[in-house]
Amino acid sequence: MGTARQDTANPGLRERKKQATRTALSRAALRLAAERGWESVRVEDIAAGAGVSARTFNNYFSSKEEAVMATGADRAERIRVELRARPAGEPLWDALTHAFVSALADERAALEPAAVLRARLALSHAQLAAEQLRFEARLAATLASEIARRTGTEPERDLYPRLAATLAITTARLTFEHWVAGPCDTPVLDAVREALGRVRVDP
Known part of the structure; x- marks a missing residue:
């Protein structure tokens, strides 16, 4: 009884x-990829690195690729929360830009080396690139719903919410990949903010 309560x-x-x-x-997967190379990392190694069993790993992720991209889901939630918190009268693209930059700022300490390594892995391994695209599709659907709420449109019927969400996501990713490939003198947050400003699509 006491335990249930x-x-x-x-x-x-x-x-x-x-x-x-x-x-x-997720961190164990990245650490092992850095130490051994991605091809040499097994699910069992990741589980052991995190101090859990392979069965526990499978309760959370369906593949090592999904584990590596897991922190992207956390960022997606931060973007959604940031966007919802913006003032109702703020132009949508300004609100979106703020949400993306704020989400990156929250994990700025992790940009080196975790996010950089993750980006490089996705650029050089097809399975990881495919997992990233699946993640981005889920994020686009989430953001499209929030964009539709702010703009009074319907994501199932109107193109704009999904278009804006996909454009913002793709722009942020390509900017970050360009920044990782370097050399780039512009701080990453400034680079993302500038790039989003260039592709602005107001409703």
């Missing part, structure tokens, strides 16, 4: 533990 009263703790495990697995 405690579990019901602390759903946040359970979710934090799950998130901590996801993060540990």
Whole structure:
């Protein structure tokens, strides 16, 4: 009885533990990729690196590629939250730009080396590039719904919400990849902000 009451009263703790495990697995995957090369990394190695079993890994991810891209899902949620928090009267593209830059700023300390390594892996391995595109498609759907809410449109019927979401996502990714390939004197946050300004598409 006491255990059941405690579990019901602390759903946040359970979710934090799950998130901590996801993060540990993703970081282990990146660390091992840096140490051994991507082709030499196995699911069993990632699980061991995070201190869990391979079965536990499979409860969270369907592949090592998905594990490496997991932090992208965290960024997607930050972008969505940031966009929803922007003032209702703010021009959409300004709000989108702020949301993307803020999400990157939140993880600025991790840009070197984790995000850089992840980008380089995706650029050089087809399976990781495909996983990134799947992630971006899910993010586009999420952002399109929020964009539709702000613009009074319908993502199922109107092109603009998905168009704006996809353009912003692709622009941010290509800018970051260009920044990683370097050399680039512009700080990454400034580079993303500038690039989004160049492709601005207001409703």
